[in-house]
Amino acid sequence: MIRTAEAYRDALRDGREVWIDNERVADVTTHPAFKPIIDVKARMYEMAREPAYQDALTYQEDGVRHSTFQRPPRETAHWTDKTTALDMVFNDIGGVVTRVGDETVGEMWSLLDGRDVLAEIDPRFAENIDRHIQAVVEHDVFHVSANTDPKGDRSLPPQEQDPDMMVHVVRETDAGIIIRGAKYETAAAYADQAFLKPTVGAWSNEKLSDYAVGCIVKMGAPGVKHICRTGFAGKGSVADYPLAHRFDEVDVLMVLDDVLIPWEDVFFYRHTRAAQHVRATLHRYSAFPYVLRIQYMADMMIGAAMWNARQTGLDKLQAVREKLADLVCYREGINAHLTSAIALAQRSPAGLLMPHQSMLYAGRVFACSNLPQMMHIARELCGGQICVTPSAAAFQADGTKDWLAKFYSLNDQWQAEDRRKLLAFARDLLNSDYAGHRLTFVQFAQAPHFNHLAAVYNAFDFSGPLDFVRKAASLSDRITGAS
The missing domain is CATH 2.40.110.10 (Butyryl-CoA Dehydrogenase, subunit A, domain 2)
Incomplete structure (x- = not known):
């Protein structure tokens, strides 16, 4: 129940x-x-x-x-x-x-x-x-x-x-x-x-x-x-x-x-x-929801970066769009691995349907290993104000609120409080102690990077590439893919 x-x-x-x-x-x-x-x-x-x-x-x-x-x-x-x-x-x-x-x-x-x-x-x-x-x-x-x-x-x-x-x-x-x-x-x-x-x-x-x-x-x-x-x-x-x-x-x-x-x-x-x-089979299912969560982290980075660019009109610059496209490629790369892992799912020894193993494990490597770089791109797009903006209390205090309202309001749409909220969200996502903790957690929560790569190696079917090169290079038939 x-x-x-x-x-x-x-x-x-x-x-x-x-x-x-x-x-x-x-x-x-x-x-x-x-x-x-x-x-x-x-x-x-x-x-x-x-x-x-x-x-x-x-x-x-x-x-x-x-x-x-x-x-x-x-x-x-x-x-x-x-x-x-x-x-x-x-x-x-x-x-x-x-x-x-x-x-x-x-x-x-x-x-x-x-x-x-x-x-x-x-x-x-x-x-x-x-x-x-x-x-x-x-x-x-x-x-x-x-x-x-x-x-x-x-x-x-x-x-x-x-x-x-x-x-x-x-x-x-x-x-x-x-x-x-x-x-x-x-x-x-x-x-x-x-x-x-x-x-x-x-x-x-x-x-x-x-x-x-x-x-x-x-x-x-x-x-x-x-x-x-x-x-x-x-x-x-x-x-x-x-x-x-x-x-x-x-x-x-x-x-x-x-x-x-x-x-x-x-x-x-x-x-x-x-x-x-x-140990060899531990994550054949659980890696899927684990990597899916990183896709949602990518969505949050894209959203925070795009809102920060749009509020000042920087989203119209080609250089900014290229960095946003890098984040999108990262997000869609994760999505592609997960989608294909289910589309090509394999029957397990117990009769369950497990995600395609090499595709899933390759997706985990892609998501985890590229996350630090993507977080840095998102920081660049959000700008330095995520680390220098005063606290919420300062936006309410009698002696400081008028000055902060002046310098943080952009137009009728973007007033100081919404800008403060967006910057606080981006700081906590990308630049706080919590953000650093989450990054380290992602790198090690299921296993260290060397173990991720070992899972890819063990799950991938090398027979196709080996046979293709054996034929293309006219190697002798007595050479096999066995090791």
Whole structure:
């Protein structure tokens, strides 16, 4: 069933241990660092129940409504439905959020594709993934993804340093496994559960088997501690930082202090082949909504830059139009990769419809690697006033408001307050602490750049180019594409 907003908020009041700065948070739903982004997720639940959005944000199966975002994709329409639903959500909330569940549930579908690998260890583990995917659909949980460990000294295996630098199994019990370690996880403090999986690695060494673990961690379970970075919400004013105050997705060091994982929540452990398979296929679905969000960031850059150019008439200059065209090419390049990935979608081992893999992964590289340059182009188009404009309070103060009204008003259409709002939006999008944080987040949230490129290499079919050149160069038939 589709969850209510209040049911979501109530689920967060489970006694979870959340720390931010020097404070233990009593209620994340009311704390100023978390409330804005929790309200965004709650709004998504509300939208799914409203007549204007319900048909797009939900689907019916056996007379029961479920979230469009949680639906395992089996046909092209399921992907286009997700895209339409996300467009409605982002237009309603007026911004972009990454970690709200739809972009992480795909990692569970990737695990479904490796069901045979899981069954090698224990058939019950394969059954666990079936049950959890269905539970996410039926209960509409906020599901996130626990990925990166602190790692410590990466030149050393974990056993030769503090073993807790990577999450590992410390013992088995009749009730389940006990795990220790820590994971960096965005949104963990206000989510229901996380899919915890091994960090990036070769996973070819059996000595690492204690660290080859994949499971579900409930965010309010005993021993789970959420140590959060300082939030952007609550710093400065909403008028000056409209994005940071509404859309800051708080990142967490999730400490696992002897946490019991019931057997029904274990997908694999002590199995390096399973760990290797999970890491290799992890983003075959989730990369799509992740890259789609960057397209919306491109839309915001285009909109902010175009409005700034138009307000002063600079959009008529050819040099300005060329820079705007660069932003458009970036945006449409992302769109082209995503559109073709669905148009050429491939059937997965589990029978799901996954985006065309090399096209999707190439699109992720294109979107992530070009984002810094595109942000700089947008800064140039917005101009230096995004870093020197006084605060909103100065536009209201008796001693300064008349002067600011004089120098920031252009004509009857562009008065000082609208210019201030546009400049504040552009600053928060491109030039603030929040903007810098978002840029770094995009570069590493799914994996570092080298891993993005490895995914492209592994997904691309080299046989076509190899065969074409073999024939064009009249190479011997005994030369094959095998390596």
